[in-house]
Amino acid sequence: MKLSNLRRKVDRLDDQLVRLLEQRSGIAKEIGRQKSMAGHSVFAPSREAVLFRRLETKVDKKGSLNLASLRAIYREILSSARQIQGGARVAYLGPQASYCHQAARERFGASTDLVPCDTIAEIFSAVDRGEVDAGVVPIENSGEGAVGATQEALLNGNSWICGEIYLRVRHALLARSQTGPIRILYSHPQALAQCRHWLAVHLPKVKLVEVGSTAEGARRASQELGAAALASAWAAKIHRLQIRERDVQDRPGNTTRFLLLGQEPSPATGKDKTSLLFTLPHRAGALHRALGVFAAKKLNLLKVESRPAPGKPWEYVFFVDVRGHADRPDFRRALLRLQKQTRDLRILGSYPEER
Secondary structure, eight states: OOHHHHHHHHHHHHHHHHHHHHHHHHHHHHHHHHHHHHTOOSOOHHHHHHHHHHHHHHSOTTSSOOHHHHHHHHHHHHHHHHHHTTOOEEEEESSTTSHHHHHHHHHHOTTSEEEEESSHHHHHHHHHTTSSSEEEEEEEETTTEEOHHHHHHHHHOOOEEEEEEEEEOOOEEEESSSSSOOOEEEEOHHHHHHTHHHHHHHOTTSEEEEOSOHHHHHHHHTTSTTEEEEEOHHHHHHHTOEEEESOOOSSTTOEEEEEEEESSOOOOOSSEEEEEEEEOOSOTTHHHHHHHHHHHTTOOEEEEEEEEOTTOTTOEEEEEEEESOTTSHHHHHHHHHHHHHOEEEEEEEEEEOOO
């Protein structure tokens, strides 16, 4: 078939897509009206998770459309639908071009009002007070482990965990020019730790300076001769920096997990995860008995971590992730048993599992 004929065929398909998107937008507007009358949030992570899973089953595995492309297309369709319904405001750990900003942008799309916050505690506070519809906070990195500030905020916050995002973290060496000596390098402490070996080999004499975010490091590098930063390629675009080296992280699979915070608990989707926390009495075997509750109900533990309890020296808070939704009957029975084995048991949220 000639190129001109193929293009006419594509034009006809595009015309159909536009008409279908207009129909979808009209229905989304009515859904938004009904949500508003019922007092529900525009952001519905469980509904979106179910939608993605259903759409992925419709893709021809032998066809040209891959799942990543499908998700990218529908991310913007859903972003537009939320805007039609009144818009969503989402807080993230700023400044602009941080990895948290990138995670929020990839999850919520271009039509979302993304609000930068200076601290993780500020994000929790904005969600708790209803100033934003959702918040995005880092919870753990595949190489560096848990983010203590988020765990601390979870102890005191009232927001629900309603989703998660996994972002592949790819650090780049950024500077104002492609050549020339580097005397100082700015970045976030975790980024410096994740590139420790590479820095020791390639920049052993360069002064390393910790700053509040990788984006802040890029901003500083853009203003100083002889300065560089470890940050994302996206930060290079925003701050007009040159990328000297890509993928300088020591571990190629470096990934950060982020939590989505909201004001409403997320209903079950069929593939969920529950996060909870508790403390334990000082008795021999207390942790073994507590975790044994999940084994007895054949519930899969995904993560167990401890953190010092605030104001209680040598006491610890345990953070646990379990596969399943807290509304399931077997899960509810497990929680009733767990309550007898622990103190201060609190469900932080049940939400769609991304992996």
